[in-house]
Amino acid sequence: MQDRQFRETDEIYESLMALSNQALTSNHYEAAYHMLTAAMHYASDLGDEQYLARVEQEAKAQRNWIDSHTPEHRLSTQSVNKHHGKNLYDMLA
Numbered sequence: 001m002q003d004r005q006f007r008e009t010d011e012i013y014e015s016l017m018a019l020s021n022q023a024l025t026s027n028h029y030e031a032a033y034h035m036l037t038a039a040m041h042y043a044s045d046l047g048d049e050q051y052l053a054r055v056e057q058e059a060k061a062q063r064n065w066i067d068s069h070t071p072e073h074r075l076s077t078q079s080v081n082k083h084h085g086k087n088l089y090d091m092l093a
Contacts, residue, residue, distance in 0.1 A: 009046060012042060013039055013042055013043060013046075013048075013051055016035050016036075016038050016039035016042060017035075017036070017039050017054070017055075017058065019035045020032045020033075020035035020036040020039060020058070020062070021058070023035060024062050024065060024066075027070070029062075029066055029070075029073060029075050030075070032062060033062070033075065033088055033089065033092070036055060036058055036059060036062065036092065037092060039051070039055050039058075040052065040055040040092060043055055055092070055093075056092075056093045059089045059090075059092040059093040060089070060093050062089055063075075063077065063087060063089035063090065063093075066089075075087070075088060075089065
């Protein structure tokens with residue numbers, strides 16, 4: 001029973017990560033961010049340090065992707081710096 005529960009746990013986490021990436025590459029940046037945040041909360045609930053580390057890496061990768069592909073977007077580092085704010089991806093990482 002525990003093995004089945006572990007696989008379901010992995011499946012939920014992996015689905016959130018995959019959906020986040022899919023949303024990012026479809027230019028739905030806010031949705032990508034929120035799904036990645038959901039993956040972070042899920043990993044935190046599990047107490048899984050490896051999952052949390054992957055979220056951190058993915059947050060940095062998504063921030064960099066937005067910065068290089070659409071620097072004018074409000075989630076980009078350039079836009080955040082222009083408005084003296086904090087990048088949500090940096091806070092997530």
